[in-house]
Structure formats: structure tokens, C-alpha cells
Amino acid sequence: MKTPPDRRYSDTHEWYLLSEGIVTMGITQYAADELTDITFVELPAVGAMVTAGDAIGEVESVKATSELFTAVSGKVVEVNTSLAERPELVNDDAFEEGWMLKIKVESKDSLKLLMDAKEYKSFTRGD
Numbered sequence: 001m002k003t004p005p006d007r008r009y010s011d012t013h014e015w016y017l018l019s020e021g022i023v024t025m026g027i028t029q030y031a032a033d034e035l036t037d038i039t040f041v042e043l044p045a046v047g048a049m050v051t052a053g054d055a056i057g058e059v060e061s062v063k064a065t066s067e068l069f070t071a072v073s074g075k076v077v078e079v080n081t082s083l084a085e086r087p088e089l090v091n092d093d094a095f096e097e098g099w100m101l102k103i104k105v106e107s108k109d110s111l112k113l114l115m116d117a118k119e120y121k122s123f124t125r126g127d
Helices: 029-035 109-113 117-127
Strands: 015-020 023-029 038-042 056-063 065-069 074-081 101-103
Touching: 029 056
Parallel strands: none
Antiparallel strands: 015 023, 023 101, 038 056, 056 065, 074 101
């Protein structure tokens, strides 16, 4: 399973990539594979304020509906509008084309609490 080392990972299977005060986030390939065929993604609107620990959307699949959580607080500055027409992008390329939203973070400190790629791999294996 691909787990890029340039990101941080939550125990609810979201990934976070920080660049110049903006965090791009999505769900991991592990989560996408567990959900199977994703059919719908509900995301907050651009301009929405999100708070670390809160549910901010949903990911629906043929198998289940799963809440989308955020580990960072801030303002949503962009959403991946391609997912409205092609939610399967999350299954096909969870870490690139299947990204979900970008958040201008209030503080980068919350990212320090998340797992790195090695820790996340261990977490998903149940080590």
C-alpha cells in the first residue's frame, strides 16, 4: 500500500500535506480500499471554518457511509470539485487526484500530533 512519506496521518484515516500554511487533505488509500467503490463525497463549502476533531463531511460507498474528520482547524480555501462528478478518483488515486480539500490552518501544531508514514503503516497493520 502506498503511504507517501511527505504527509501526516490520523487514526481516522485522513492524510494531511502542509505547504505554505495550507493543508491539503483527503482519505488514505487504505481507507478508500476498505470502503470499496466510492459513490459520493460530501465536503464543506469554500469559506467554511473547520475545527480539529470535528466531522466535516461524508464519504459514501457501495459498502458504507463514513464520516470525514479534520485534525486541523482553519478556513476551507478550496475543495476538489472534480469529486462531485467523479468520486471514484478517491479510489483510483487517493493521494493525488482524489484529494478532498485545502484548509488555511490556524496553527501547524496539530499536525505534530499525527502519525508519520511509518507509524501509519504500523497502525493499519495492527502492530
